[in-house]
Amino acid sequence: MPIGTITNCLAVLFGGIIGAAAGHVIPQKLKxxxxxxxxxxxxxxxxxSIIKASAMTAVVLTLLxxxxxxxxLGLEGKTERFFKKLVRVLxxxxxxxxxxxxxxxxxxxxxxxxxxxxxxxxxxxxxPSLLFSKAVLDFFTAVIFAATLGKAICAIPLxxxxxxxxxxxxxxxxxxxxxPSMFADLSACGGVLTMAAGLRVSKIKAIPLVxxxxxxxxxxxxxxxxxxxx
Numbered sequence: 001m002p003i004g005t006i007t008n009c010l011a012v013l014f015g016g017i018i019g020a021a022a023g024h025v026i027p028q029k030l031k032x033x034x035x036x037x038x039x040x041x042x043x044x045x046x047x048x049s050i051i052k053a054s055a056m057t058a059v060v061l062t063l064l065x066x067x068x069x070x071x072x073l074g075l076e077g078k079t080e081r082f083f084k085k086l087v088r089v090l091x092x093x094x095x096x097x098x099x100x101x102x103x104x105x106x107x108x109x110x111x112x113x114x115x116x117x118x119x120x121x122x123x124x125x126x127x128p129s130l131l132f133s134k135a136v137l138d139f140f141t142a143v144i145f146a147a148t149l150g151k152a153i154c155a156i157p158l159x160x161x162x163x164x165x166x167x168x169x170x171x172x173x174x175x176x177x178x179x180p181s182m183f184a185d186l187s188a189c190g191g192v193l194t195m196a197a198g199l200r201v202s203k204i205k206a207i208p209l210v211x212x213x214x215x216x217x218x219x220x221x222x223x224x225x226x227x228x229x230x
Contacts, residue, residue: 002122002123002128002164002165002168003118004118004128004129004130004131004132004135005041005056005119005128005131005161005164006161007132007135007169008083008115008131008135008138008158008160009160009161009164010135010157011136011138011139011158012138012141012142012153012156012157012160013142013154014139014142014152015141015146015153016142016151016156016157017146017151017154018143018145018146018147018152019145019146019153019207020146020147020150020151020153020154022143023146023150024200025121030149031147034144034147034148034229035146035148035201036201036202036203037050038141038144038198038201039197039198039199039200039201039203040196040202041198042116042194042195042197042200042201043125043194043195043198044192044198044201045191045198046192046194046195046197046198047193047194048191049060049112049113049166049188049192049194050109050188050192050195051188052184052187053185053187053188053202053226054180054182054184054223054227055185055223055226056188058185058212058219058222058223058225058226059164059188059189059200059219061222061225062215062223063192063212063224064132064220065188065214065218066212066213066214066215066216067208067212067215067216068217069132069214070211070212070214071104071208071211073214075114075206075211075213075214076103076211076230079103079106079210080099080100080103081117083099083102083106083145083146083155083162084097084099084105085154086158087138087155090153090154090155090190092151094149094153097132097149097150097152098148098149100200100206101149102143102152103209103210104143104197104200104201104209105149105153105156105161106156106159107147107193107197107209107210108194108197109138109141109142109156109157109160109223110159110160110163110164111163112190112194112198113188113189113191113192113193113194113216114134114190114191114194115134115190116164116167116186116190116216117130117186117187117190118123118130118131118134119168119183120168120171120178120183120186121162121173122168123167123168123169124171124172124173124175125170125175134213136207140190142156147229150167157196158226169221172215173213173219177224178220179227181223181227182219182220182223182224184222185219185223186219186220186223189215189219190216190219192215193209193212193213193215193216196212197209
């Protein structure tokens with residue numbers, strides 16, 4: 001039973017509800033600056049994950065290949081259009097939403113390296129503690145961004161639960177083949193995405209974050225192949 005995975009998604013939902021409801025009482029100055037501070041924290045988390053890499057060359061090659069695939073498929077634009085329609089269908093917002101920031105938050109909640117690492121840990125070991133810790137962080141993150149973006153944040157748990165449950169299911173199947181070095185490279189690859197999200201949230205550099213997501217699908221087999229040939 002993926003208790004940690006479900007708890008994580010519920011934390012985003014309730015954080016979004018509370019943040020949207022309390023947004024009007026939060027000073028505008030705080031709304032403007034809290035996301036920037038969060039972006040800086042994301043960069044720190046990303047760097048901490050990157051240094052855990054077992055084979056950094058394999059991670060870099062994976063990122064280059066994954067980003068190329070994402071660019072060719074136009075994943076960033078397609079994701080933005082999908083969520084623009086979703087929030088309208090659910091009556092959670094309209095054209096006033098900063099979709100660039102919104103898609104960044106979607107990527108952080110649904111496709112962060114630490115998130116996938118935590119879900120896979122629960123699937124393999126049955127230990128949800130990492131996801132409980134992540135749920136606390138994601139709850140406050142959802143509150144922060146719901147105060148800025150409104151109730152549209154409440155739409156994110158829908159794709160989040162689908163994506164994380166797929167990761168959970170795949171992890172239970174391939175768990176006998178995952179080595180510690182593959183886990184370390186997954187963490188590093190996800191760390192780059194987290195750092196890129198921090199740069200984007202802090203408005204330092206608008207990196208096409210969603211176009212990097214294919215890297216998370218490729219890192220385990222490429223890491224295994226690299227270990228086998230080197």
